[in-house]
Amino acid sequence: MSAINAPEPGAADFVPGAPPPATVYADMWRGITRENPVLVQFLGMCPTMAVTNLLANGVAMGLATTFVLVGSGLFVSIFRKYIAHEVRITSYILIIATFVTLADLILAATFPDISKALGPFIPLIVANCLLLGRAESFAAKTGPARAVADGLGMGLGFTFSLSMLSALREILGRGSLFGHDIFGPHFEPWVFMMMPPGGFLALGIALLTLAFIQGRLKARRARLAAGAA
């Protein structure tokens, strides 16, 4: 028991649970691929289901979340040594809520139509577990550069996943992409894909595809390893 509780000898700045050292680039790339928030970590499922019916909505939601992830990651990291342990969650939520409000206002002032389409889901980014998750598990334990890289990577991974899902749903559910008609008037849209169950189906298809690709890669690596031995 005491072995667990004892701080590492000689490490004055030791932070329990700190992420292992890595380059800024690796921190960013991780969020897009190996630790993709939607497809691997299954975080932020509420906006994933709710706003991925049109590609424009998915991209806007992803970019707004990226903005909040980067901004809150930076501030949480800068002030991590001044925020007392007892009030850290409150402080993180305050920082996140501030950036969400900024994102909401900026979106309303720049893209009013998208802002209207996303409705309450932008303010609800506050409650997206991805934000608090990254603040608590990463930004609070590393320097600002790595925290920003992590936020950017997670945000881009989130944007990428949402864009894929919403592109699939818009193509099938409305026969268009970014609002441009692509199949002509004889295409009967699958209205089902625009509705909530369509979100689950699209996510299922995405995960199945990912699992299939991963399985193939694993088999290939195993074959290569067997060949080398």
Add this chain to the structure above:
Amino acid sequence: MTGGHQHVHGAPAAPTAQATPTWKLLATLAIAGAAAGWLVVTVYQITLPTIQRYAGAKIEGAVREVLKAPARWDTLYLVNDALTASPPADADKRELTKAFVGRDESGKRTGVAIVTQGPGFQEIMQLMVGFEPATGAITGIKVLDQKETPGLGDKIELDTSFLGQFATRIAPVSGVKGKPGAPPSQVQTITGATISSRAVIRIVNGAIAKWRPLVQAYDAGGAK
């Protein structure tokens, strides 16, 4: 995981060595709150004019559409359940409910446009209704905001032939299903969006029933 904060099973939580004094916690939250508040207010003030301009442009476009491109329009304000052209000086004009009176080149009234709202299939929807107060004839309607089911109920906004029917009808209108609505008061509901169509009809009827007497009372009180 959190090395210094685990406690032995069953034993009461021992206070950690570096327990932070309360004033420090309060100071942290107070400073963070003040900084966050300042930032939000600053960005709010910067973005507010743009956001209001968009909202204003949207209303103006809708007025032009439902009143069939009037030459100009006057704005009336609803104060104490009566319409007036000059609201009290202390009232914020932006906050007041408005009626837009469209006029042709000669200044003759062509219709009145008002913003109204009511429950749709699952959310409140907001419509602009243009009508002629003397006869109750509808000049046009436009959906300003709706959250009906995508692909089904949202046809009330996207299917222009549905909304177009209203422009030749006289309130109160009624919905018919599956066959073209006969003038002067029938409107054909949209297949797959019957409830949303009926909601639109109900909101339009309710709005005209409410606003006709108001405009007539204003006329009687010495219209300009």
